[in-house]
Amino acid sequence: MSAPTHAKGLRITLRVWRQSGPSASGAFETHALESVSPDMSFLEMLDVLNESLVGTGKSPISFDHDCREGICGACSLVIDGHAHGPDAETTTCQLHMRHYRDGATITVEPFRANAFPVVRDLVVDRSAFDRIIAAGGFISVNTGSAPEANSLPVGKPLADEAMDNAACIGCGACVAACPNASAMLFVAAKISHLKLLPQGAPERESRALAMVEAMDKEGFGNCTNHYECGAACPKGIPVSSIARMNREFLRASLKSSPPRGAAPEGA
Amino acid sequence: MMAWLQKLFGSSIGKKLWMALTGLLLLGFLVVHLAENLLLFSDRDGAAFDGYVHTLTSFAWIPLAELVLAGLFLAHIVQAIRVSLQNRAARSTPYALNPGHGGRTLASKSMLVTGSIVLLFLILHLAQFRFGDAAARERMAALVRGEFEKPLVLAAYLLGLMALAIHLSHGIQSALQTLGLSHPRYTPLLQKLSVLIAVLLALGFASMPVYFFASGASR
Structure with a gap:
């Protein structure tokens, strides 16, 4: 043998x-x-x-x-x-x-x-992700410790979908794999995770606008739907989350009003 | 309003929205263009096609429509070049090995190449049938048939249409994703439909040069 x-x-x-x-x-x-x-x-x-x-x-x-x-x-x-x-x-x-x-x-x-x-060597500075999170990847109101589960019912399918996106560990593999070095899957996962839950839903519009703006400031490339990100993601975040982010961003852009106190345009 | 539009379409998501919207409008043009061109097959002497061309070009709003269409092409092309340059600049040091992770396809990788081939084809197409000899354009069906009997024209059309099919097979489903249409239930079907629409459009357009080349050769 x-x-x-x-x-x-x-x-x-x-x-x-x-x-x-x-x-x-x-x-x-x-x-x-x-x-x-x-x-x-x-x-x-x-x-x-x-x-x-x-x-x-x-x-x-x-x-x-x-x-x-x-x-x-x-x-x-x-x-x-x-x-x-x-x-x-x-x-x-x-x-x-x-x-x-x-x-x-x-x-x-x-x-x-x-x-x-x-x-x-092999160490890269991924603090760009931290700055994107700081721009809106959170829930503003501190509601204390975990609430009693039945006081805020979240349907199982919705909880599953939110969890699929919450699985994002922010490693940056999506950026590394994207032919354009785009960070859309990361931002989409964060926007999806928070938007899908009742605690995060009230800020969905301001969050979508702020996080996309912060992402664009960091010099990531643009998404051209190659879907390399989803294929590379160690947590299997689906690219359908990017479609959700696109919807969220468009919805927020259509609903956003000029800042209060700003002079009306053309005045 | 202008500042709002600038902010929307200046963002990374807005840029792909721009590509998706202009691309889908151009697709709409292609469908109409194929339908009108298929009139070439309706009779032997091309009277139906010539009659249609004559009626269409006699409308006063046609130059405006042409301008809008040219604007759409320009909007799609200029943005594509800008976005491609930005994307290239987002990674200055390329990978030594880059086999891919299984997401990208031949079509998604070659959008700039296939788009450029389609643009070259478009320039040839316009030179032949839009800006060609005015007297010949009076009898458009005969002009089309005469052009399509040339082997080089046939080859250029087949190449251009193949590039168009590859471009659209990624472009259509990509536009749907950009507009937020994605769901495990219908996305696989939409992706197949995108490829089907792309191939059917290209085959529909190719039927004309192939048919008239073959009938010219058999005469």
Whole structure:
């Protein structure tokens, strides 16, 4: 009986983007890894590589990570051209090395969008998303602790749809995957999630206008309906949410009135 | 009012609304244009078509309609170029590997290319039948048949119409999504209908050059 292929682990050739700072020009660096355990996650594989880099006095590869269980949205990476790697609806931290064959060459790049500037190596600055949220991705009135469930009934189908959108972890894979580096799926998920629930519905118009305006200020591209975002989203947010955002934005634009106290146009 | 319109159509969603609305209006023109052109098949000497062309061009409002139509084309094209440039500028460093995630299609990727081919085709088409020899335009059916007997014209028309079909197969369903029409129940059907409409329109238009080329060759 032949030994299992992974007995000694995988041999992996890693091509990693290295960039010393935001304004530095980056380049790919190649590392040969011997005996990578197939049980490692992708990030653990990078941890092991970093340990050996530090051991030989080299600077470790910078990458974002936090919870490592697929719920925080901190990890990123474009692996062989796929945001969060080749597995559908999986974040990079939940991607395991058993998906790769022995001898594989893997190319790792940062999320690329001018609105997500590279900080260092594979780390990008995604604070543009924070500014979009700050523009309206919230409910203004603090209503205290969770209300008694039956006092504000929310139908099951509606709750499901809101939850599908609330699943957005704000990782930015939609921007990374979009040929235009557009952030529409992210903003659509936030607008949908809040608009669908009774607590968020009263501010639906001002929220739609403010969040779209904030998104446009950040230098993301425009949506041309390629639907790469939905295909890349680790949480499976549907592109129908973008259609809902389009409706919400149009509705809000048609209903919005000039600011109070402003001089009437043409006066 | 103007400031409001500027804000609406200057936003990222407004830009695609603009593309969707102008695109759907142009699609409406194509449907009418196909219907009137199919008059070419109604008789052998082209009297029905010539009569229609004569009646249509005698209306006083036709130059205005032509201007509006030209404006629609321009509005669609200029915005497409602007948006494409902005989108390209949103990612200065391209990916080393970019196999796609399974969302984009040949049609969605090539909108600028297919649109440009359609524009070149449109210029040829206008040069032939709108700005050509005035005396020849008096007998439009004969002019059309004569032009379509040329192999190069046939090839240009087939290429232009193929580009149109690919352009519309993404464009129609994309416009519906932009206008907010999306639902798990009917979106798959709408996407198939978009492709069907695009192919049927292109086949309808192609029937004329193909038929008159074939009947010219068999004479």
